[in-house]
Amino acid sequence: MKAFAAGLVALVALGAASPVFAYDPTEKSISEIEADLAAGKVTSVELVRAYEARIAALNPKLRAVIAVNPDALSAAAAADAARASGKAGGALAGVPILIKDNIESADPVPTTAGSLALKDNVTGRDAPMVTRLRAAGAIILGKTNLSEWANIRSNRSVSGWSGVGGLVRNPYALDRSACGSSSGSGAAAAASLAAAAIGTETDGSVTCPSAINGLVGMKPTVGLVSRTHIVPISHTQDTAGPMTRSVADAAILLSAMAGSDPTDPATAEADAHRMDYTKALDPKALKGVRIGVLRFAAGFNPETEAVFDKALDTLRAAGAILVDVPEPAGRREMGLAEREVLMTELKADLNAYLASTSPQKVPSRTLADLIAFDKAHAEAEMSLFGQENFLAAEATKGLDDPDYIKAKTLAHRLAGPDGIDAMLAGAKVAALVAPTTGPSWLIDPVLRDRPSGGGAGSYAAVAGYPHLTVPMGEVEGLPVGLSFIGPAWSEAQLFSLGYAYEQASHARVPPSYRASAQPDDPKPWLDSGVLPNP
Numbered sequence: 011m012k013a014f015a016a017g018l019v020a021l022v023a024l025g026a027a028s029p030v031f032a033y034d035p036t037e038k039s040i041s042e043i044e045a046d047l048a049a050g051k052v053t054s055v056e057l058v059r060a061y062e063a064r065i066a067a068l069n070p071k072l073r074a075v076i077a078v079n080p081d082a083l084s085a086a087a088a089a090d091a092a093r094a095s096g097k098a099g100g101a102l103a104g105v106p107i108l109i110k111d112n113i114e115s116a117d118p119v120p121t122t123a124g125s126l127a128l129k130d131n132v133t134g135r136d137a138p139m140v141t142r143l144r145a146a147g148a149i150i151l152g153k154t155n156l157s158e159w160a161n162i163r164s165n166r167s168v169s170g171w172s173g174v175g176g177l178v179r180n181p182y183a184l185d186r187s188a189c190g191s192s193s194g195s196g197a198a199a200a201a202s203l204a205a206a207a208i209g210t211e212t213d214g215s216v217t218c219p220s221a222i223n224g225l226v227g228m229k230p231t232v233g234l235v236s237r238t239h240i241v242p243i244s245h246t247q248d249t250a251g252p253m254t255r256s257v258a259d260a261a262i263l264l265s266a267m268a269g270s271d272p273t274d275p276a277t278a279e280a281d282a283h284r285m286d287y288t289k290a291l292d293p294k295a296l297k298g299v300r301i302g303v304l305r306f307a308a309g310f311n312p313e314t315e316a317v318f319d320k321a322l323d324t325l326r327a328a329g330a331i332l333v334d335v336p337e338p339a340g341r342r343e344m345g346l347a348e349r350e351v352l353m354t355e356l357k358a359d360l361n362a363y364l365a366s367t368s369p370q371k372v373p374s375r376t377l378a379d380l381i382a383f384d385k386a387h388a389e390a391e392m393s394l395f396g397q398e399n400f401l402a403a404e405a406t407k408g409l410d411d412p413d414y415i416k417a418k419t420l421a422h423r424l425a426g427p428d429g430i431d432a433m434l435a436g437a438k439v440a441a442l443v444a445p446t447t448g449p450s451w452l453i454d455p456v457l458r459d460r461p462s463g464g465g466a467g468s469y470a471a472v473a474g475y476p477h478l479t480v481p482m483g484e485v486e487g488l489p490v491g492l493s494f495i496g497p498a499w500s501e502a503q504l505f506s507l508g509y510a511y512e513q514a515s516h517a518r519v520p521p522s523y524r525a526s527a528q529p530d531d532p533k534p535w536l537d538s539g540v541l542p543n544p
Contacts, residue, residue: 035060036202037520040105040259043205047093047104054086054093054104054149061106061151065203071184074197076111076175077119078152085149101262103147108204110195111153111175112160112241113250115140120371123241124158124172126390127383130371137239138271139208139250146266151204154194160215161191162243162356163384164396166458169193171394173387177453180223182488183527186450187459189219195253196223200521206254206263212243212352213471214447216251217479218461221446221491224481224518226260226508227253229467231498232474234280235264236271242359244352245276246418247471255518257480257509261287264501283499290502295510297329302439306337310464311448314490317483318445321492321515325443328514333437341468344424348472350417356403377404394455425472431497441500441507442466446479446491450527470495478504480511481518488527489519 033052035043046052052060062078069075089104109115112123116136122128140150155175161167169190170178178193180186181201188197192209196219199207209216211229220227229251237248252263268284270277308318322332357377364375374380381400384391406414433442448462470477475498482492492511494504512518 033057033060035064035205037255038202038205039256040102040205040262043105044101044103054089054106055083057104058082058086058106058149058151061204064201065152068181068201068203071179072181072197072201073155073176073178074188074194074201075108075203076122076124076153076155076172076194079115079117079119079150081117082106082149082151089147089149100146100266102143102266104149105147105205106149106151107143107263108151108154108195108198108207109140110156110192110207110209110250112156112210113137113140113208114239115150115153117150119153121153121241122172122174123160124156124174125380126173126387127374127380128241128372129174131367132371133239133367135239138236138273139240139267142269143263143266148266154192154198154207156192156194157190158395160210160212160241160243162212162352163400164398166396166398168394168453168455169459173391177394179453180450181521181523182224182450183522183524185452185526185528186488187222187453189222189447189450189461191215192219192253196220196225199253199255200224206252206259208250208263208267209253210240210248210250211471212247213348214467216253217467217477217491217493218447220253221479221481222450222489224489224521225253225255226257226481226512227251227479227491228260228264228501228505229470229477230264230268230501231283231476233276233278234268234283234499234501236269236274236277238271238273242363244355245359246351246355247474257505257512258288258291260478261291261505261509285502287502287505290506291509292506293510293513294329295506296325296514298331299329299441299507300331300333300437300439301325301507302335302433302437302442303332304335304337304433304442304444304466307444307464307466311462311485313485314445314448314462314464317485317490318492321482321511321517322443324515325511328510333439335433335437335439335442338424338429338432340424340428344421344429344472345468347417347421347424348468350414351421353399353403354406354409354411354414356399357406358409394458421472422474425469426475429469430473430475430495434497440496441504442495444493444495445482446493449485449488449490465493466495467493474498476501476504478508480508482515483517484519486527487522487524
C-alpha cells in the first residue's frame with residue numbers, strides 16, 4: 011500500500027507493543043489529511059486504525075476517550091469506496107473526529123454525560139449537528155470524556171472527572187487538570203487521538219480546556235449550532251463548538267456544524283449567518299484593525315501576564331492598533347443573575363431531555379431521580395463531585411418564575427449591551443482580547459479545582475456572543491491561550507483575526523507528555539512507555 015511511504019510508527023502502550031501502522035497522523039491538520047487521502051498516501055480505514063491505536067496507547071493514562079465507535083471502520087470503508095468511485099466528498103470526507111459524550115450520535119454507543127445514570131442511553135439518533143458533520147464526510151470515531159454533567163452538578167468539583175470515564179489528565183503534564191467540562195475533547199485533540207474534537211460550552215467549557223490543552227477553541231454565537239439531542243444545561247447559554255490544533259481546522263468544522271434546525275428555535279437566524287469560514291482567513295487581517303485590550307482580565311498571574319504582553323507585541327507588529335478598555339460595571343451582578351438562570355433552566359431543560367429518552371434505558375426520568383441515583387450510588391458518583399447545584403436547581407420554580415425572568419434580562423443586558431457591546435462601541439474597536447485563563451492547576455481531590463482565574467469569557471458566555479481562543483504561549487511548559495471576543499455573529503471576523511495572530515506568533519507547542527510540571531520532576535511520560543511526538 012502507498013501508505014507505507016509515510017514511514018512506520020510503532021505505538022507502545024504501557025510497555026505492551028501495539029500494532030504497527032505506516033501512517034502517522036500526529037499533529038496532522040484536516041487539510042493535510044485530506045491531501046494525503048487524495049494522494050493515496052493513506053485510506054480512511056488506515057486513518058481510523060491509526061487513531062484507534064493511538065487511543066489504545068495513550069488513553070489508559072489520559073482517560074480522554076470514553077468510548078470508541080464500533081461503526082467507525084465501516085464508515086471509513088464507505089468513505090474509501092466513495093473516494094475510489096470518484097464521488098465528491100465534503101470538506102471532512104473520511105476524516106475521523108471525536109465528539110463530547112453529551113452529544114448524541116446514532117452509533118451503538120451510549121450518550122452518558124459522564125453519569126452512570128445514563129450508562130445505557132443508546133438513543134439511535136444523531137444530534138442535527140452530528141448529521142451535518144456526517145454530511146460533510148466526517149467519521150465519528152468515538153466519544154470523549156467530560157466533567158460529569160458538563161461540570162454543573164457541583165461548584166466543588168475536580169474538572170475532567172466522570173463516573174463513567176474516570177479522570178482526564180492533561181497531556182502536557184499528567185498531574186495537571188485538562189479543565190472542563192470538555193476536558194476529554196481538549197486532551198484528545200491535543201494528543202492527536204483524532205483529527206479534531208467537538209466540545210460544548212455553557213460558560214468556559216470549550217475555551218478553558220482549549221487554552222489549557224494548547225488548542226484553538228471556538229464558542230460560537232448561541233443559535234449558530236443546533237443543541238437538539240445534546241444533554242442540556244441552559245437553552246440560553248448552551249452551544250457546541252470545535253476544538254482543534256489550528257484556526258483553519260476550527261473554521262472547517264464550524265462551517266460544517268452551523269445551520270438552522272426547526273427543532274431548536276434559537277437557530278432561526280443561523281442559515282442567514284453561516285458561511286464557509288475558511289474564506290475569511292487572512293494572514294494580514296490585523297493590519298489597521300483597532301483591538302480592545304481587557305487588562306482588567308489579565309492581572310491575575312504575572313507569568314501569564316508576561317505571555318499576554320508578548321502576544322500584544324505580536325498584535326502590534328502585525329499592524330493592530332491596541333486600545334485599553336476599562337471594565338464595565340456590574341460583573342458581580344451579572345454572575346449572580348447568570349446562576350439564577352442556569353439553575354432554573356437546568357431543571358427545566360434536563361427534565362425535558364430525560365423525557366425524550368427511553369424509560370427502559372434511562373430509569374431516571376427527572377432531576378429529582380438523578381439526585382436520588384447519586385445518593386444511592388455515592389461511592390461511584392460522589393467521590394470527586396458533590397451535587398449541591400443539582401439540589402439548588404431542583405428547588406427552582408420554573409421558567410415562569412418572575413425572579414428567573416428578571417435575572418435572565420439582567421444577565422443579558424450586563425453581558426451584552428452594557429458589557430461587550432458597550433466596550434466595543436466605547437473604544438471604537440472591532441474585537442476584544444484578553445488571556446483566556448491561566449496555566450493548568452494541579453489535580454487535587456482534597457481541595458478540588460483551583461484555577462488561576464482571569465479571562466473575560468463569561469461576558470461572551472452570558473451574552474451568547476462568540477469567543478475564540480488561540481494558543482499564545484506557555485508558562486513553565488503549560489499552555490495558555492489568547493481570547494478574541496466580538497459581537498453576535500462575528501465568527502468570521504474572529505477567525506480572521508485569530509488566524510492572523512496564529513500565523514504571526516506560531517505559539518502552539520505540541521504536548522510534552524511529562525509526568526509532572528514540577529521543575530524537580532521533568533521526566534517525560536515517554537519513559538513510562540508512551541510514544542513521543544515525531
